[in-house]
Amino acid sequence: MAELAQAEGRPAAEIALAVGGETEYVIVIPESPTTQEQKAAEELQQWLGELTGAEFAILSDAEPARAKEISVGRTSRLAAANLAVAKKDLGDEGYAIAVKGNRLYLIGGKRRGPIYAAFAFMEEGLGCRWYAPEVSRVLRRPSVRVRVVPRSYVPPLAIRDPQAYFDATWSLRNRTNSGRDHVPEKWGGHINYALFVHTFNTLVPPSQYFEEHPEYYSEHNGKRDTRQLCLTNPEVVKIATQTALRSLKERPNAEIISVSQNDGGGYCQCPKCLVLDEAEGSHAAQLIHFVNQVAAGIEKEYPDVLISTLAYMWSIKVPKTLRPRQNVVIRLATDTCMWRRPFVSVRNDEGPVPRAASWGLAEAPNKLSFKKFFLGWCKVTDNISIWDYWTNFAHYPAPTPNMEVVADNIRFFTEHKVGGIFGESEGADREAMKNWVETKLLWDPSRNVRELMKDFIWGYYGRAAPAIARYNDLLGSIRKGFPDVREMHSWTPPSGRGTDYLSQEFLDGATVLFNEAERMADNEEILHRVERDRLSIMYVKLMHGPEFVIERDEDYPALIDRFETIARRENITQMSIVSGRRTLDETLKLWRDEWRELQ
Numbered sequence: 001m002a003e004l005a006q007a008e009g010r011p012a013a014e015i016a017l018a019v020g021g022e023t024e025y026v027i028v029i030p031e032s033p034t035t036q037e038q039k040a041a042e043e044l045q046q047w048l049g050e051l052t053g054a055e056f057a058i059l060s061d062a063e064p065a066r067a068k069e070i071s072v073g074r075t076s077r078l079a080a081a082n083l084a085v086a087k088k089d090l091g092d093e094g095y096a097i098a099v100k101g102n103r104l105y106l107i108g109g110k111r112r113g114p115i116y117a118a119f120a121f122m123e124e125g126l127g128c129r130w131y132a133p134e135v136s137r138v139l140r141r142p143s144v145r146v147r148v149v150p151r152s153y154v155p156p157l158a159i160r161d162p163q164a165y166f167d168a169t170w171s172l173r174n175r176t177n178s179g180r181d182h183v184p185e186k187w188g189g190h191i192n193y194a195l196f197v198h199t200f201n202t203l204v205p206p207s208q209y210f211e212e213h214p215e216y217y218s219e220h221n222g223k224r225d226t227r228q229l230c231l232t233n234p235e236v237v238k239i240a241t242q243t244a245l246r247s248l249k250e251r252p253n254a255e256i257i258s259v260s261q262n263d264g265g266g267y268c269q270c271p272k273c274l275v276l277d278e279a280e281g282s283h284a285a286q287l288i289h290f291v292n293q294v295a296a297g298i299e300k301e302y303p304d305v306l307i308s309t310l311a312y313m314w315s316i317k318v319p320k321t322l323r324p325r326q327n328v329v330i331r332l333a334t335d336t337c338m339w340r341r342p343f344v345s346v347r348n349d350e351g352p353v354p355r356a357a358s359w360g361l362a363e364a365p366n367k368l369s370f371k372k373f374f375l376g377w378c379k380v381t382d383n384i385s386i387w388d389y390w391t392n393f394a395h396y397p398a399p400t401p402n403m404e405v406v407a408d409n410i411r412f413f414t415e416h417k418v419g420g421i422f423g424e425s426e427g428a429d430r431e432a433m434k435n436w437v438e439t440k441l442l443w444d445p446s447r448n449v450r451e452l453m454k455d456f457i458w459g460y461y462g463r464a465a466p467a468i469a470r471y472n473d474l475l476g477s478i479r480k481g482f483p484d485v486r487e488m489h490s491w492t493p494p495s496g497r498g499t500d501y502l503s504q505e506f507l508d509g510a511t512v513l514f515n516e517a518e519r520m521a522d523n524e525e526i527l528h529r530v531e532r533d534r535l536s537i538m539y540v541k542l543m544h545g546p547e548f549v550i551e552r553d554e555d556y557p558a559l560i561d562r563f564e565t566i567a568r569r570e571n572i573t574q575m576s577i578v579s580g581r582r583t584l585d586e587t588l589k590l591w592r593d594e595w596r597e598l599q
C-alpha cells in the first residue's frame with residue numbers, strides 16, 4: 001500500500017507489529033497521562049485491533065519496560081531514549097514519530113499533537129483511511145510488518161477549516177480544527193470564535209439603536225440605513241467594544257472574535273468616513289480605523305484574543321498608511337477572484353476586479369486583481385487568514401472540477417505564510433471526496449491533489465471505482481477543452497441556465513459512466529454513494545429543460561422523481577444560496593411547472 005507523501009524518507013528497520021493476529025507489542029502511556037495521550041492510546045488500541053485482529057494492551061510507564069512497546073506521549077521511555085526529536089517544538093498540533101530498536105515513539109505537541117501522531121502513523125504508515133464519518137478503510141491484515149519513517153511535522157496552517165460535516169470524530173481523525181466541529185477540550189479542542197463573521201449588527205444591534213441614533217449607522221445618498229455602521233463615530237466604537245467584551249466574557253475559551261462588516265455592500269459615505277477613505281485611497285481605511293480602536297479596548301482585558309476583520313468586497317484594498325494593530329487578523333476573502341473565475345487560481349489571477357469602480361478605487365479595474373490586493377496586505381501584516389470559495393453557489397449540484405485550483409490556492413497562500421484557511425464549500429458536488437481531499441491539503445499543502453482524488457475514489461467506491469475514476473478524468477478534461485468554462489462563475493443566476501459550459505458530449509459520456517458505476521456497485525451502500533454523485537449530471541439535464549431531456553430519450557418526469565428520491569434520502573435541501581436561495585422544493589416545482597406548461 002502506498003504511503004502518503006509526507007512519510008517519505010529513510011525508513012527504520014522493520015518491526016513486526018503483529019504476526020498471525022497476535023502481537024507482542026503493548027501501548028505505553030505516562031503514569032499520569034494527559035487526556036490527549038489517553039485518547040491517542042485508545043485510538044491506537046481500537047484501530048490497530050481492527051487492522052490486525054490482535055489485542056494491544058495499554059500500560060502505564062510505571063510498569064517495567066518491555067522490548068516491544070509503542071510509547072505514546074511524554075513517557076519515561078521517551079525521556080530515557082534521549083531522542084533529538086523529543087526536544088523539538090511541535091507547537092499545539094505538530095507530531096513526531098521515532099524508532100529505537102523495537103520501540104516506536106509517538107510524540108505530539110501541546111494540544112492535539114499526541115492524537116495526531118497516532119493517526120499519522122496509522123494513515124501514513126499503515127494505510128488506514130477515515131474517508132467520511134461513516135466510511136473508514138482499515139483492511140484486516142493479521143500480520144503487519146512495517147518500516148516506519150522517522151519524522152516530525154508541524155502544520156503550516158493554524159486554522160484548517162474545510163466546512164465539512166461538523167463532526168468532532170471525523171475532524172480529529174483528519175486533523176481539521178473548525179470551531180463548528182466541536183472537538184472537546186479533552187481531545188485537544190478546536191479554534192474558538194466568540195463571534196464568527198459579519199458581526200456589525202450583533203455588535204451594535206439596529207433594533208436597539210437605529211431609531212434613536214440613526215447616525216450610528218452607515219450613510220448612503222444622504223440617508224442613514226443599517227447596511228453597515230458609521231465607523232468614525234466614537235459612540236459606535238464604544239458600544240461595539242462593550243458588546244465584544246460581553247461576548248468574550250460569555251465564552252472564556254475564545255481565541256478569536258470577529259469584528260467585521262455585514263455581508264453585502266454599503267460602506268459609510270458620511271463626510272467624516274469619506275475624508276478618511278479618500279486620504280487613504282481605500283474604504284478599508286474607515287474599517288481599520290474602527291477595528292483598531294475596538295481591538296485596543298479588547299486587548300486591555302484579553303491580551304491573547306485576536307480580533308478578526310474582513311477584507312472583503314469594498315474593503316479589499318490595503319490603505320496607504322493605516323495599519324492593522326498587532327492583535328488584528330485580516331481575514332481576506334477571495335471573492336474578487338473566485339466568484340468570477342472559479343477555475344483560475346489566485347497565483348494566476350490577473351484580474352479584472354469587476355466592481356472596482358463602484359468601490360471608488362481609483363485604478364482602472366483591469367489593472368487590479370485579487371492577487372495584487374493579497375500581496376499588498378502581505379506587505380503590511382503577518383496576521384492574514386483566508387476565506388476562500390470552493391462551491392458553485394448558484395448551482396450547488398453542478399459538476400465543478402475545481403480541486404486543482406483549490407489545491408493551488410492553498411499552496412500559494414501557505415507559501416505567503418497565511419495563518420489559516422476557511423473554504424466555503426457547503427453543498428458542493430462530490431462533496432465526500434472534496435471534503436476529504438481538502439483536509440489532506442490543508443494539513444500538508446505539498447500533497448498531490450490528483451493522487452489524493454485517486455486515493456479517495458479507489459477507497460470509497462468499491463467496485464464502482466473504475467467508472468468513477470473515469471468520470472473524474474472526464475471532468476478534468478472539460479477544464480482543458482472548454483475555455484468558456486471561465487464563464488461558469490458562482491453568481492450565475494439560476495434563471496439563466498448557467499451550466500451551458502457542460503457539452504452534450506460530456507453529459508452523454510458521464511451518463512454512460514454512471515450507468516456502469518451503478519451496475520458495478522458492490523451493494524446498496526456503494527450504490528447510494530454513486531447515486532449521490534450522479535445528481536450532478538441529472539441536475540444539469542433538468543436545468544436544460546424538458547425538451548433537452550426528451551431529445552435524449554429520457555423520461556423527464558421520471559428523471560425529476562429520481563432526483564427527488566435521491567436528494568431526500570441524502571438530506572439535500574438547498575440548490576443555491578444566491579438569487580433568492582433556491583431550495584430543493586422550489587427547484588422541483590420549477591422543473592414540474594415547466595413540464596406542465598409543455599403539455
Ligand SMILES: [Zn+2]
Nearest residue numbers: 230268270273
Ligand atoms: Zn460614517
